[in-house]
Structure formats: C-alpha cells, structure tokens
Amino acid sequence: MDDAFAADMLRGHTETIVLSVLSRGDSYGFEIFKTIRDATGGAYEIKEATLYASYRRLLKDGLVEAYWGDETQGGRRKYYRITDAGRAVYHANVRTWTVTRGIIDSLLDLGGRPS
Template sequence: MNDDAFSADLLRGHTDTIVLGMLRTGDRYGFEIYKAIRDATGGDHEIKEATLYATYRRLEKDGLAESYWGDETQGGRRKYYRITDAGRAVYRRNVAAWIATRRVIDTLLDAKD
C-alpha cells in the first residue's frame, strides 16, 4: 500500500467533519470548499468533487448543513452551503472523538515491545 492510498483511506471517514469544519468560518460554495481543502493541505490531499457533492447532499439530508443559491453578480450562479446549529454540535463531537482516538493511536504507536 502506498502512502497516498493510506492517507486517503484514513481521511475518507472524516469527510463530513472536514466539510463542516470548512463551513464553520462562513458560507461557501461547493468548489470553493474543494479548493480550501486542497489549499489547506498544501496540495497534498484533494477530496474528489463527486465525493464532496455526495457529502453536501448527506449533510443537508441530515440537517447539518443548508444550501441556497447565490446571486449571479460574481459570474455563474453558485450553490452555497452553511452549517446549522446541529452541524456545529456534530462537528464538535466528531473533533472530540478524533482527539481521543488520536491520543489512543499515538500511545499505541509509541508502545515498546
């Protein structure tokens, strides 16, 4: 298994939390979230657009995000997403769970035989 496959595999289960995290600071349109994720990792990681759009639909269905159409003053009409209060609560819970999991994994990886 190469490093890229492993890191992508590890991140795959956290896509919803990553997107919610991107929305915490303000509303964003779909492709803007894609670029923000790519840029935040210095280009080392990208989440496929198809995966992101499936995530947006799931977050909306679950009441964690809402969407609306922006105006056309900056080019084409864009669909924007915003985090809901429920989404903020889920984000906080998921981050706390990640921190606890990371702590356990770090401990286990540092274990001596």
C-alpha cells in the same frame, strides 16, 4: 506513508472536514474543494463527486443548509451554511477524533520503548 492508505483514512472524515470549512463561514462547492486542497498544500484533494455526495448527506441530515448566491457575473453558485445541529456534530466528531488520535499515538509509541 502510503498515499492510498492516507486517503482511505481521511475519506471517512469527509463530512467533518466539510463542516470544519463551513464553521468558518458560508461557502460554495468549488471553494470548499479549494480550501481543503490548499490547507494541505495540495497533498490531499477530495474528489468533487465525493464532496457533492457529502453535501447531499449533510443537507439530508440537517447539518447544513443550501441557498443560491446572487452573483452578478458568471453562473449562480449554491452556497452551504452550517446549522446549529451541524456545529454540534462537528464538535462531537472533533472530540472523538482527538480521543482516537491519543489512543493511536499511545499505541504507536508504546511508552517510547525501543522495538
């Protein structure tokens, strides 16, 4: 598979991916980046600039809330927490993706008939 094509397909789902990470618990920016990278075994990384733009959109849309952590060592971190509205959007996006994936799988398989 062409990596550029795969990344292009995934890019449209950045907010849903971030909401997925946050649905498991509050997290800060770089930790979200690492969680996504590690979940794919390093095969996919969302650029930090793309992630931070997503955080801003999610905040503006009321899908996440942000707060400052109280770290005793190092710099303070901005944490993100999914809201009830964010959970609703996440679940709706997963349902939409599941239906879409099923349609694409059917179209690619074409009933298992040889081409």
